[in-house]
Amino acid sequence: MRDATLQEKRNQQVLADVVRFYIETGEPVSSRAISRRHAEHLSPATIRNVMADLEEAGLLYQPHTSAGRVPTAAAYRFFAQQVAAQAQLSSEDEAWIRSELASAQTPEEITERAGHVLAAVSRGLGLIVSPPIGKLVLEHIRFLLLPDGRVLVVLVTSGGSTRDKFLRLARPLTQAELDRTADFLNRIYVGRTIEAARADLLARIASERESYDRLASNALALCDPGLLADAGRELYVEGAAQIASAPELAGRQQLLELLDAIEEKHKLVALLTGFIESPEPVHVEIGIKEMPAAGEHLALISAPYSGRDQVQGTVGVLGPMRMQYERAITAVAYVARVFSETLNRS
Numbered sequence: 241m242r243d244a245t246l247q248e249k250r251n252q253q254v255l256a257d258v259v260r261f262y263i264e265t266g267e268p269v270s271s272r273a274i275s276r277r278h279a280e281h282l283s284p285a286t287i288r289n290v291m292a293d294l295e296e297a298g299l300l301y302q303p304h305t306s307a308g309r310v311p312t313a314a315a316y317r318f319f320a321q322q323v324a325a326q327a328q329l330s331s332e333d334e335a336w337i338r339s340e341l342a343s344a345q346t347p348e349e350i351t352e353r354a355g356h357v358l359a360a361v362s363r364g365l366g367l368i369v370s371p372p373i374g375k376l377v378l379e380h381i382r383f384l385l386l387p388d389g390r391v392l393v394v395l396v397t398s399g400g401s402t403r404d405k406f407l408r409l410a411r412p413l414t415q416a417e418l419d420r421t422a423d424f425l426n427r428i429y430v431g432r433t434i435e436a437a438r439a440d441l442l443a444r445i446a447s448e449r450e451s452y453d454r455l456a457s458n459a460l461a462l463c464d465p466g467l468l469a470d471a472g473r474e475l476y477v478e479g480a481a482q483i484a485s486a487p488e489l490a491g492r493q494q495l496l497e498l499l500d501a502i503e504e505k506h507k508l509v510a511l512l513t514g515f516i517e518s519p520e521p522v523h524v525e526i527g528i529k530e531m532p533a534a535g536e537h538l539a540l541i542s543a544p545y546s547g548r549d550q551v552q553g554t555v556g557v558l559g560p561m562r563m564q565y566e567r568a569i570t571a572v573a574y575v576a577r578v579f580s581e582t583l584n585r586s
Contacts, residue, residue, distance in 0.1 A: 244297075245293055245294060245296075245297040245299070246297075246299075246318065250282075250290065251290055251293065251294060252318075252322070254274060254282075254287060254290045254291065254294065255294055255299055255300075255311075255315055255318065255319070256319060256323050257274050257277060258274060258291065258294075258300060258309060258311060258315070259311045259315055259316065259319040259323075260319075261273060261274065261277070262310060262311055262562065263562050263563065263564060263565075266487075266562065267308070268302070268303055268304075268307040268308035268309060268310050269308045269309055269310070270284075270308040271284045271285075271287040271288035271291055271308075272284045272287075273308070274287045274291070275287045291309050294309075294315075295309060298312060298314055299311070299312055299314050299315040299318070300312065300315060313526050313527045313536070313561065316526045316539065316561050316565075317524075317526040319565060320524040320526060320539070320541075320565045320569070321524060323565075323566075324524075324565035324566040324568075324569050325522070325524070325569060327566035327567075327569065327570050328570065329570035329571065329573070329574050330567075330570075333361075333567065333570065333571060333574075334574065336357075337357050337571065337574055337575065337578070338578075340353045340354075340356065340357050341353050341354060341357075341578055346400055346401065347397075347400060347401040347582075348401060350579070350582055351368045351370075351476045352476065352478070354366070354368055354555060354575050354578070354579065355367070355368055355476050355477065355478030355479070356478050356479075357571065357575060358478070358479075358555065358556070358557045358571065358572065358575060359478040359479025359482065359557070360479075361557065361564065361567050361568050361571040362479075362541070362557035362558075362559035362563050362564075362568045363482060363483070363486065363559050363560060363563055364479055364482070364483040364486070364538075364557055364558050364559020364560060364563065365477055365478065365479045365480065365483050365502070365557060365558040365559065366477070366478040366479050366557055367475065367476070367477060367508060367512060367542075367554070367555065367556045367557065367558060368475070368476040368553070368554075368555050368579075369473055369474075369475050369509055369512045369513060369553045369554040369555075369556075370403075370473055370474040370475070370476075370552075370553050371473070371547075371552040371553045372473050373393070373395060373403055373405055373434060374433065374434045374435045374438075374463075375433055375434075375435060375550065375552055376395060376397045376403060376433060376434065377397055377398040377431060377432065377433055377547075378395065378396075378397070378398070378425070378426075378429055378430055378431065378432060378433065378434065378437065379396045379397055379398050379400075379430060379431075380395075380396040380426055380430070381393065381394070381395050381396070381422055381425050381426060382394045382422050383418035383419070383421065383422050383462060384415075384418070385413070385414070385415045385418055386406075389408065389412060390406050390407060390408050391406070391407045391408075391409060391413070391418065391462070392404060392405075392406055392407075393405045393406075393407060393462070395434075398431065403474070407462065409461055409462070410461070411461065413458060413461075417458055418458075418462075420455065420458075421455065421458045421459050421462060424455055424456075424459055425437060425459055425462075425463075428440075434463050437459070437463055438460065438463040441456050441459055441460045441463065442460070444456055445457065445460070473509050473513065473553070475505040475508055475509050475512075477502055477505065477508070480499075480502050483498065483558070483559060483560070484498070484499065486559075486560045488537040488538075488560045488561065488562065493533045493534075496533075497531055497532075497533045497534045498531070498534045498538075501531060507530070508558070510530075511528070511530055511540065512540075512542055512554045512556055513554065515540075515542050515554070521543060521573060522541060522542070522543045522569050522572055522573050522576075523540075523541070523542050523543070524539065524540070524541050524565075524569065525539065525540040525541075525542075526539050526561065527539070527561070528540060528558075537560060537561055538558060538559065538560065538561060539558075539559060539560070539561045539563060539565075540556060540557070540558050541556055541557050541565075541568050541569055541572050542554050542555065542556030542557075542572065543555055543556065543572050543573050543575075543576035544576065545576045545577075545579035545580045546580045547580060553579075554576075555572060555575050555576050555579060556572060557571075557572060
């Protein structure tokens with residue numbers, strides 16, 4: 241029924257107009273309001289009939305008998321995938337994003353400003369997920385033995401940012417062994433990722449077992465993919481205050497669930513990295529099933545960014561379903577592109 245209704249171009253245009261009008265005003269949309277702005281200058285009666293068909297197909301609903309219509313999640317999904325996805329970034333937004341990011345000197349500054357841009361275009365959260373530690377390009381690495389036996393890994397990347405992670409090894413190492421292992425990695429693997437270092441270590445051990453056995457085995461343990469996997473990703477969040485005040489999240493349970501996800505960032509990291517291999521350059525998720533209370537009012541737009549021909553992380557927005565999709569989708573795609581350019585220059 242829904243697919244058949246959307247086969248007609250006029251129905252698609254009316255639905256797109258209703259979604260745009262509701263995004264702009266937040267008020268139920270009347271047939272008269274659509275008639276005034278419709279390119280074909282259709283009468284209110286004709287528009288009313290089309291809107292009735294769209295309602296029957298589950299794309300619109302009437303909050304009150306005397307009110308106009310409001311888009312459903314299915315209508316937003318159609319609009320985001322079929323209309324907004326074809327949009328081009330405006331020259332004003334391109335200049336604004338470039339100016340926001342141009343003066344940033346460090347990866348941390350670029351991340352902070354990109355998060356601000358994404359939050360602004362979505363009325364929600366701007367999200368930046370960093371690469372896992374294993375995908376970072378090594379500039380310098382250091383290991384510190386802690387009193388409880390854990391090892392603190394301090395990694396300086398080629399872009400100048402610093403990441404750290406706590407490890408607990410199956411076989412304890414002394415600080416002297418950790419220092420020798422760090423010297424070994426810094427001498428041989430600067431300019432390569434931890435993943436690449438691990439692959440090379442495996443090859444070295446296989447071919448030169450006698451000379452590399454102990455030192456390379458220690459290095460291999462400290463570069464273990466299970467220890468340096470997605471748990472090493474970091475998440476930057478901007479815009480928590482504005483999304484918390486969104487009228488769509490007025491319910492206490494909805495707000496608490498969202499704030500909990502912001503506080504426990506691994507939930508948002510898991511959500512974003514779940515779409516990192518998506519075939520679309522920009523992924524749009526209308527309704528977040530992983531958040532039962534708040535998710536039915538939210539939309540997620542994300543895009544991966546790359547460096548050295550490998551996907552590194554994700555940028556995205558999590559905002560009210562009533563957001564400016566054309567602007568948000570094009571901004572997310574552009575910020576991902578700028579991030580990729582920055583990584584490939586570093």
